[in-house]
Amino acid sequence: MHILEVQNLCKEFGSAKVLKGIDFNQEEGQVVSIIGSSGSGKTTLLRCITGLETADSGKITVGGHVTFDAAEKKKPSKAERRENQLCTGLVFQSFNLFPQYTVRKNVTLAKELLVREECKAKKRSRQETKAALAEIDESAEKIIASVGLSDKLENYPCELSGGQQQRVAIARALILSPKILCFDEPTSALDPEITGEVLAVIRKLAGEGRTMLIVTHEMGFAREVSNEVIFMHDGVIAERGTPVQVFDDPQNARLREFLSATLRA
Ligand SMILES: Nc1ncnc2c1ncn2[C@@H]1O[C@H](COP(=O)(O)OP(=O)(O)OP(=O)(O)O)[C@@H](O)[C@H]1O
Ligand SMILES: [Mg+2]
Structure with a gap:
């Protein structure tokens, strides 16, 4: 499909x-x-x-x-x-994390806003909303673990390497499925x-x-x-x-030029 x-x-x-x-x-x-x-x-x-x-x-x-x-x-x-x-989700070249929030909060923020709105629209009780938010926290922990950053949950972006920040950005995109x-x-x-x-x-x-x-x-x-x-x-x-096909047998002259320039670099 x-x-x-x-x-x-x-x-x-x-x-x-x-x-x-x-x-x-x-x-x-x-x-x-x-x-x-x-x-x-x-x-x-x-x-x-x-x-x-x-x-x-x-x-x-x-x-x-x-x-x-x-x-x-x-x-x-x-x-x-x-x-x-x-x-769709987009992971940017420059990470674009919120510097004022922890890794956990960077990952959960957008999802939390969505769930809060949905609970409000569907007139969910305070208890139900709390349970839905707790679920987000749980799934955030799993996703953060899947990108290898369980030990950084409470750290801020400035305390992470570029690669770690990018992995947080990936987790942030993933949580929105x-x-x-x-x-x-x-x-x-x-x-x-x-x-x-x-x-x-x-x-x-x-x-x-x-x-x-x-x-x-x-x-x-x-x-x-x-x-x-x-x-x-x-x-x-x-x-x-x-x-x-593209890398070993390029047909287009521009592609051939591009590949040879890239390989030279
Ligand atoms: N917001 C914008 N306003 C005006 N021109 C733009 C804007 N965004 C992109 N362009 C122009 O559109 C063209 C394509 O840009 P784009 O960023 O899509 O290229 P790219 O293939 O991603 O390049 P790179 O590999 O450098 O990232 C460029 O000439 C760029 O200057
Ligand atoms: Mg570009």
């Missing part, structure tokens, strides 16, 4: 056409990596898919649910927008020796069958972990295929 369908997505910033008709589907449980040179539109594509940016035209469907349709005249309500955004977990260069702000610990967590998630869309410049990692690789160039998908 297609968990993600992106149809004819276009986005301009002023006169710059950044996405020029992006079309692709992703299967549930698969890992798709997006590679391409700087400025090719990778981040813009992820931001459109995760609802942080609004495309000018096109349609996005996540798990059979239309999260964006430029042809739809009726603007989504605030609640609909949030529901759409919750279909997104249908697709998206990453925008999750290791590019990290020292090379720390990169491995974040890649290990992503590798483990891939092994558990989690659907992920990963913008990365780690070509070795993309080759190892992906079911499919998409090469973007100048706002279009210039080539896509299995890692073997």
Whole structure:
């Protein structure tokens, strides 16, 4: 089943056409990596898919649910927008944790707000709300353990290494149970020796069958972990295929140039 369908997505910033008709589907449980040179539109594509940016035209469907349709005249309500955004999770290059909160609070905060609102809307008793919040705390502990940070629950982001902060960011995205977990260069702000610990967590998630869309410049990692690789160039998908097809038998001249430049670096 297609968990993600992106149809004819276009986005301009002023006169710059950044996405020029992006079309692709992703299967549930698969890992798709997006590679391409700087400025090719990778981040813009992820931001459109995760609802942080609004495309000018096109349609996005996540798990059979239309999260964006430029042809739809009726603007989504605030609640609909949030529901759409919750279909996907995004882990940023720069972690974006709340510095004033502990690891535990960073992970539970968004979920707590959602559950509090839901309890209020459904007129749940104080007791029921308390139980629902306790459940979040329990699942946060499990998720934080799964990224190897049980001993850092009560620490603040400034007390963590970059790799640890990024793992907290992954836990924070996971607790909201997104249908697709998206990453925008999750290791590019990290020292090379720390990169491995974040890649290990992503590798483990891939092994558990989690659907992920990963913008990365780690070509070795993309080759190892992906079911499919998409090469973007100048706002279009210039080539896509299995890692073997894309890395060992590239057809597109731009992709060949990109790969040889990357391998030289
Ligand atoms: N908010 C914005 N306003 C104006 N131009 C933008 C905006 N966001 C992106 N762009 C432009 O869109 C183009 C694509 O940017 P994008 O960040 O999507 O590229 P990228 O492939 O992620 O590059 P990189 O590998 O450097 O992260 C760039 O030319 C960029 O300057
Ligand atoms: Mg980018």
